[in-house]
Amino acid sequence: MRVELPATASTMCAAWLLAASVVIGAHAPPPPGECAAGARNITLTAEPPSWACARVKTLVLIRHAEGTHNEAEAAEEARPTHHLREEHAALHASHGKAWVLLHAATGDRYLDPILTAEGERQAERLHAQMAALGVRVDAVALSPMRRTLQTAHVGIPQLRAPATRPRVLATELLRERVGPYTCDGRLPVSTLRDSFAHVDFSQVGEADTLFAYGKEHGDGEALKLAERAERAARWLLALPDELEHVAVVSHQHFLRAFTSRHAPSDDAAAADARAREEEAAREQHAGRMFRNAEMQTAHLCERS
Numbered sequence: 001m002r003v004e005l006p007a008t009a010s011t012m013c014a015a016w017l018l019a020a021s022v023v024i025g026a027h028a029p030p031p032p033g034e035c036a037a038g039a040r041n042i043t044l045t046a047e048p049p050s051w052a053c054a055r056v057k058t059l060v061l062i063r064h065a066e067g068t069h070n071e072a073e074a075a076e077e078a079r080p081t082h083h084l085r086e087e088h089a090a091l092h093a094s095h096g097k098a099w100v101l102l103h104a105a106t107g108d109r110y111l112d113p114i115l116t117a118e119g120e121r122q123a124e125r126l127h128a129q130m131a132a133l134g135v136r137v138d139a140v141a142l143s144p145m146r147r148t149l150q151t152a153h154v155g156i157p158q159l160r161a162p163a164t165r166p167r168v169l170a171t172e173l174l175r176e177r178v179g180p181y182t183c184d185g186r187l188p189v190s191t192l193r194d195s196f197a198h199v200d201f202s203q204v205g206e207a208d209t210l211f212a213y214g215k216e217h218g219d220g221e222a223l224k225l226a227e228r229a230e231r232a233a234r235w236l237l238a239l240p241d242e243l244e245h246v247a248v249v250s251h252q253h254f255l256r257a258f259t260s261r262h263a264p265s266d267d268a269a270a271a272d273a274r275a276r277e278e279e280a281a282r283e284q285h286a287g288r289m290f291r292n293a294e295m296q297t298a299h300l301c302e303r304s
Helices: 011-020 033-039 068-078 086-101 117-133 146-155 189-195 209-213 221-237 252-258 272-283
Strands: 042-045 053-063 139-142 167-170 245-250 295-303
Touching: 042 221, 053 146, 053 221, 053 252, 068 086, 117 146, 117 295, 139 146, 146 189, 146 245, 221 252, 221 295, 245 252
Parallel strands: 053 245, 139 167, 139 245
Antiparallel strands: 042 295, 053 295
């Protein structure tokens, strides 16, 4: 089932959010002014905000469990092999241990990689942790990649109960930074549906045009990721009010960008005390590098 934006969102802003969830990065349409203005009022904090929020979501931020690409990088770091071939040494000089994930080195071996056996164990530990804590999940929003889909379905207890399974929404907005590495690409939606039939892929295009045309690697990478994180925050806040607690299953670089969100800019008349309070709250949850299958709670607020 496709989740529609609430009626409180403006028509122009809603249309932009839906377009941005499919066509992002360099090819995203510019936001209407009202969306850009609203983005300045969004905060992400570790603790519930003490200031008034027009809309708020409690997020359970989860990085995917170990994938075969993570295993390959770790193996290369532990026992380097790039020196064995001149062309691999050249790739290593430009990409470090990630050279093993380039098509020129390993073909499509790591395209949309799956979890390793250790990754499956990590996801099971995540499941036990969430169950023990009684973590509430009204909906799951995730990157349309096999490693995030697998992590969610093994690790989130609510997804193991078909009768009460919450909505599972895939969006390109939560993808990893799109670089030149094959692990940054995904399979066609029709293929993903074969294994994850109950996931709502309606906001994801069939083909991976982002990997083909929307790279976020290199010059301007941080800005592109920050802009996408802003769109993801707006998209999450625009989910129906009853979806108050949302599990967000994503990737290391994206989650770092998402939790590095800059403070909203107060005008000169804003109270210094409130600014200091908000800054302290943000610093508790800023720019973290998540471990595989790590879970952290955060609170996303659009200020009143």
